[in-house]
Amino acid sequence: MINKLAKRIQELEAPIVVGLDPMLSYVPEHIIKKAYKEKGENLEGAAEAIWLFNKGIIDAVYDLVPAVKPQVAMYEQFGIEGMRSYVRTIDYAKDKGLIVIGDVKRGDIGSTSTAYAMGHLGKISIGGVEFRGFDEDFITVNPYLGSDGILPFIEVCKQENKGLFILVKTSNPSSGEFQDKLIDGRPLYELVGEKVAEWGELFMGSEYSYIGAVVGATYPEMGKKLRRIMPKTFILVPGYGAQGGKAEDLKHFFNKDGLGAIVNSSRGIIAAYKLPQYESFGEEAYAAASRQAVLDMREDLKKACRN
Amino acid sequence: MINKLAKRIQELEAPIVVGLDPMLSYVPEHIIKKAYKEKGENLEGAAEAIWLFNKGIIDAVYDLVPAVKPQVAMYEQFGIEGMRSYVRTIDYAKDKGLIVIGDVKRGDIGSTSTAYAMGHLGKISIGGVEFRGFDEDFITVNPYLGSDGILPFIEVCKQENKGLFILVKTSNPSSGEFQDKLIDGRPLYELVGEKVAEWGELFMGSEYSYIGAVVGATYPEMGKKLRRIMPKTFILVPGYGAQGGKAEDLKHFFNKDGLGAIVNSSRGIIAAYKLPQYESFGEEAYAAASRQAVLDMREDLKKACRN
Numbered sequence: 001m002i003n004k005l006a007k008r009i010q011e012l013e014a015p016i017v018v019g020l021d022p023m024l025s026y027v028p029e030h031i032i033k034k035a036y037k038e039k040g041e042n043l044e045g046a047a048e049a050i051w052l053f054n055k056g057i058i059d060a061v062y063d064l065v066p067a068v069k070p071q072v073a074m075y076e077q078f079g080i081e082g083m084r085s086y087v088r089t090i091d092y093a094k095d096k097g098l099i100v101i102g103d104v105k106r107g108d109i110g111s112t113s114t115a116y117a118m119g120h121l122g123k124i125s126i127g128g129v130e131f132r133g134f135d136e137d138f139i140t141v142n143p144y145l146g147s148d149g150i151l152p153f154i155e156v157c158k159q160e161n162k163g164l165f166i167l168v169k170t171s172n173p174s175s176g177e178f179q180d181k182l183i184d185g186r187p188l189y190e191l192v193g194e195k196v197a198e199w200g201e202l203f204m205g206s207e208y209s210y211i212g213a214v215v216g217a218t219y220p221e222m223g224k225k226l227r228r229i230m231p232k233t234f235i236l237v238p239g240y241g242a243q244g245g246k247a248e249d250l251k252h253f254f255n256k257d258g259l260g261a262i263v264n265s266s267r268g269i270i271a272a273y274k275l276p277q278y279e280s281f282g283e284e285a286y287a288a289a290s291r292q293a294v295l296d297m298r299e300d301l302k303k304a305c306r307n
Numbered sequence: 308m309i310n311k312l313a314k315r316i317q318e319l320e321a322p323i324v325v326g327l328d329p330m331l332s333y334v335p336e337h338i339i340k341k342a343y344k345e346k347g348e349n350l351e352g353a354a355e356a357i358w359l360f361n362k363g364i365i366d367a368v369y370d371l372v373p374a375v376k377p378q379v380a381m382y383e384q385f386g387i388e389g390m391r392s393y394v395r396t397i398d399y400a401k402d403k404g405l406i407v408i409g410d411v412k413r414g415d416i417g418s419t420s421t422a423y424a425m426g427h428l429g430k431i432s433i434g435g436v437e438f439r440g441f442d443e444d445f446i447t448v449n450p451y452l453g454s455d456g457i458l459p460f461i462e463v464c465k466q467e468n469k470g471l472f473i474l475v476k477t478s479n480p481s482s483g484e485f486q487d488k489l490i491d492g493r494p495l496y497e498l499v500g501e502k503v504a505e506w507g508e509l510f511m512g513s514e515y516s517y518i519g520a521v522v523g524a525t526y527p528e529m530g531k532k533l534r535r536i537m538p539k540t541f542i543l544v545p546g547y548g549a550q551g552g553k554a555e556d557l558k559h560f561f562n563k564d565g566l567g568a569i570v571n572s573s574r575g576i577i578a579a580y581k582l583p584q585y586e587s588f589g590e591e592a593y594a595a596a597s598r599q600a601v602l603d604m605r606e607d608l609k610k611a612c613r614n
Binding site: 021023024036041042043045046071073074076077078079080082083084087105106107108109110111112113115116118119120124126127129131132133134142143144145146147148149167170171172173174175176177178179181182183184188191192195 | 328330331343348349350352353378380381383384385386387389390391394412413414415416417418419420422423425426427431433434436438439440441449450451452453454455456474477478479480481482483484485486488489490491495498499502
């Protein structure tokens with residue numbers, strides 16, 4: 001799956017993942033109305049609305065980008081009904097040839113991590129027949145619990161040819177509270193990065209490991225350092241656009257082969273029609289605005305990486 | 308809710324939470340058969356089996372313990388159907404007067420943390436009507452992302468009179484890989500503990516904060532230290548029993564008022580019928596074995612805390 005990701009990025013010249021983090025406030029009126037009319041003004045109706053919204057975005061961008069990254073919290077907030085829209089989104093994106101990175105940030109220990117891994121990446125055997133729960137291609141995981149928390153995920157990845165992105169340095173302002181603390185003169189995120197590189201050796205693709213890292217676009221100097229510490233690690237980079245990360249900062253996250261990173265944009269793409277520069281599309285054509293935002297992001301990244 | 312938890316612990320003389328972490332292999336044959344017959348040998352049948360299993364346990368222990376702690380991974384592994392059993396378990400436990408600690412270990416930033424918090428602790432407004440997703444009383448959260456990840460949860464806790472248990476020092480063998488690293492001569496988990504105490508000030512109950520901590524029974528000396536660093540923090544203590552934590556180690560986690568900690572046991576209670584000392588109950592009476600295991604654990608803790 002990591003080989004497929006690298007290949008698709010090269011084919012499309014787009015190291016871009018579209019973050020499917022739908023807030024109800026992003027969903028245009030005509031979709032909300034349709035969903036509430038069909039399913040009621042309740043959790044089911046709201047979940048239907050975000051699914052229809054996602055479907056529109058996926059239809060508009062699937063030929064431009066290699067991957068989408070649904071943020072599970074945005075679905076979990078609507079309970080079971082929301083989780084159903086999460087599954088529909090994953091299945092539909094995969095049908096359209098997209099790679100799906102489930103942004104679930106799970107993490108526990110031993111058999112509990114195995115259960116998460118089986119539910120999201122693997123399969124479970126019931127009466128000798130195998131079933132799949134959520135079935136993403138990659139998921140994000142949290143490293144705070146150490147190897148006991150990560151190795152069970154890697155085991156399932158090996159069985160399934162799937163992968164992980166492990167949080168190393170997150171994009172938020174307060175990420176330094178713990179992640180930047182110095183240990184023998186070096187910040188914690190570097191130690192976590194080294195560990196990710198080590199875990200990565202356990203399951204290598206042809207050029208890159210199936211075990212990737214998350215490093216925020218908002219910390220380019222740290223990204224540069226981490227790029228060196230984890231040369232074979234694919235980096236998922238959140239924080240571009242709405243969170244303040246600029247394209248010129250992103251070049252540090254790539255290797256000389258032009259690979260090794262995939263940049264996420266959520267709001268900047270899925271709610272593009274609300275931004276001044278795409279306002280003219282109008283609410284009805286929200287998906288066309290998203291497509292244009294992807295095209296613009298692709299150019300922005302190309303320009304920055306050429307310099 | 309933290310006041311209710313403290314009160315129920317005193318009334319029942321049982322600082323015990325029963326971990327509802329059902330593996331399919333724990334579920335007795337007669338329940339499996341019933342579930343598969345009714346729902347099919349598939350995800351729905353498996354999810355029905357763990358729900359029926361939980362119901363039996365809850366019926367057998369609800370008058371002895373203040374709380375249960377379902378581990379969401381064990382439900383998530385069965386996809387949507389599993390999540391439905393998670394909701395049924397929560398709702399049923401609450402109907403029986405139990406406090407529900409959702410062991411979800413979620414954690415993200417900003418609006419994403421808010422979405423998790425609304426889904427698990429709060430409510431969401433759709434067309435002016437409020438709906439609840441999962442509706443636990445407490446949830447566990449991961450601190451790796453810093454204050455940006457925690458404060459949105461605390462906001463929702465304040466609105467709902469609900470609480471958190473934040474991971475500080477986890478019970479697993481490799482928890483030290485990052486958590487024990489020395490920062491200016493002090494381990495990371497102490498810094499996280501200090502931060503938890505600080506966050507705890509933001510939402511105090513009468514004696515204890517609504518913002519608790521998770522500290523593993525397997526590290527009693529660290530528990531002792533953390534007890535002092537976080538005097539008003541309720542500590543959720545995993546790792547007793549199956550993971551090797553002993554009752555005599557637990558006294559360090561309590562304050563002089565006999566409060567301040569609640570000890571989790573999962574396998575040791577819910578799969579008690581598989582242990583040599585409860586074998587005589589037999590598989591059919593698995594829930595009676597669980598009740599006896601709770602009674603024995605209560606005595607074990609009393610003895611240890613008297614010393």
